[in-house]
Amino acid sequence: MTREQAFNLMTQMLQSKNLQKHGLAVEAIMGALCKYLKQRHTEQTDEEFNEEEWAIVGMLHDADYELVEKDPKRHTLVTAEKLKPLGVSERIIEGIKAHHDGIKSGRENLMESSVYAADELSGLITAAALVRPDKKLASLTEESVLKRFKEKSFAAGANREQILACEKELNIPLEEFVGIALKAMQGISEELGL
Template identity: 40%
Template sequence: MREEALEILFKYLKTDRMIKHSYAVEAVMKELAKKLDPGNEEKWAIAGLLHDLDSDVTGRTPGVVCEAHAITSVKLLKEESFGDDEIYRAILGHHDGKGVERESLMEKSIYAVDPITGFITAIALGYPDKKITSVKTKSILKRMKETRFASNVNRDAIRSIETTGIPFEEFAEISLNAMKNISDVLEG
């Protein structure tokens, strides 16, 4: 299933930064599934991998509202005969304003995972070595309080992870460790 998802990802998404972001969201979603929905790690990971599939197609700019974003991703996946309603709803739910009430743990999780991966990347870029492996969980907690740092990041979305029963500090650690586990891909 992942190989097919990767083929679809590379068919539509060409921007290196967005591909790395997709890998980061995939990694964190997979780790969260181990805790919240054991046995469904692959489905959660696929939703994460493909959540921004349409970014190059729609010309979406991170932090800027794009009405077609997420809706176009689901449309593309349906055209490719790939995915299911759970994945589609998670993709639609990761982005505000798509008329999807986030109900499932996957939908709630991807909404929080999407911005935290960018936030962790922003923290890493502020370090002299610019490496995710240099970031510490305490840095994430500290930077969350600094509203001028990465001011475009939706901190409320990140904190919404607590609706799944996972405390924010644990979420920050899970997310950071998942990203560190693929740092060779994210930093390459």
């Protein structure tokens, strides 16, 4: 599956522009995490760090969000059903399922842990940008995101435990994880409208 095919599928399946942007944000973070982790895990095979795969998992992780609104237990399964006949790799399908606790309990590789943690962090970063006077990512700093992280009532839907999978499962300190994700999202600020 090419990036363009994934993008077309996401925009076909999701009407909400905000959800489309969320897909793009997680795509960008996943690409950055793949590069970062590849350098740190030279003992692992190249197969683990196929950047296109990581990016597609990020882009499509919530693709069926609107389609399963009435039955959230099926979240990610509808996307999986759409991807199977397209010959998409099992790693991508499992990665998408892995971001949703209700479907898969536990992550099996670095890509799965990455999408699990990046999903929630992207929401927190977006919320932190939106409360700034200019509503822009450009002026948002790692420190202010970390401050927001500690404010439990701020963007309470962004699950802090899930974000902390960066430390427990990826071995990336929270500060560094926020830095990687913020930079990745700043890199596509125009697409995100932030």
